Amino acid sequence: VxxxxxxxxxxxxxxxxxxxxxxxxxxxxxxxxxxxxxxxxxxxxxxxxxxxxxxxxxxxxxxxxxxxxxxxxxxxxxxxxxxxxxxxxxxxxxxxLFDVEQIDRIIIQSLNFYQNMGLTVEQLDLLKESLTQTLSIVRIVFxxxxxxxxxxxxxxxxxxxxxxxxxxxxxxxGFTSFSKWRASKSFFWSYFLGIILIFLGFKYNIPLLNKIGINIQIFFSVVFFNGLF
Known part of the structure; x- marks a missing residue:
């Protein structure tokens, strides 16, 4: 609302x-x-x-x-x-800009909650790994x-x-109907730019390029599927 x-x-x-x-x-x-x-x-x-x-x-x-x-x-x-x-x-x-301490605090609070719910040690370990990955992704694509x-x-x-x-x-x-959606050249070039930045980031160990590339890919993927390109 x-x-x-x-x-x-x-x-x-x-x-x-x-x-x-x-x-x-x-x-x-x-x-x-x-x-x-x-x-x-x-x-x-x-x-x-x-x-x-x-x-x-x-x-x-x-x-x-x-x-x-x-x-x-x-x-x-x-x-x-x-x-x-x-x-x-x-x-x-x-x-x-979530720092390591903030992420650890969120994970610990979540694990304590589920531990009180009766989850086993193995389940808590899997949950911890999942939460860590999720928060790391959110931090990158924010x-x-x-x-x-x-x-x-x-x-x-x-x-x-x-x-x-x-x-x-x-x-x-009104907005353009679904049947008239088209992907322009700008979408493909922008998405390709994201791939290049991710590749360069991994090759030359530049985390910032990885983050920019991932954000570009996510943005243009969602925008495309919503019919803006």
């Missing part, structure tokens, strides 16, 4: 001015801060306000569907980065996950906004 929080802001922008919408978002943020706390208020301003205003602007200007997706994704990504930075500065939470989550935000909010606004007389452009 939280994915749809920018939706009221989109509708507000289309039916009113930019100034009125921004003031309304700030007032909402202040009210949420008073009721639920300052962090929740910041979530309204940064997490939902930026994306809602951006999509409202793009729709009101009658931009193409590709332009809406690109601009909206950039806005969503920017807001997520701001939230991560605030979490890092004020709460000492750094989900982007940038791609963040970008894909930003695109997903735009798809969900635009799709629902299109259905809701249809009742108010707005005719928004």
């Amino acid at each position: 939280s994915f749809l929080c920018p939706l009221p802001i989109i509708i507000l922008y289309l039916r009113h001015s930019l100034k009125f919408t921004i003031i309304s978002v700030f007032v909402s943020g202040i009210l949420v801060s008073i009721i639920a706390g300052p962090l929740q208020g910041l979530m309204v301003l940064l997490g939902f306000g930026i994306l809602g205003v951006t999509l409202g602007y793009a729709i009101k200007k009658e931009l193409s569907i590709i332009e809406i997706i690109i601009i909206g994704s950039i806005a969503s990504f920017f807001s997520k980065v701001l939230i991560l930075l605030i979490g890092f500065w004020f709460l000492d939470i750094n989900p982007l 940038p791609a996950m963040l970008i894909l989550a930003s695109i997903f935000d735009v798809f969900i909010n635009y799709g629902v906004a299109r259905l809701v606004l249809k009742r108010f007389g707005y005719a928004l452009i």
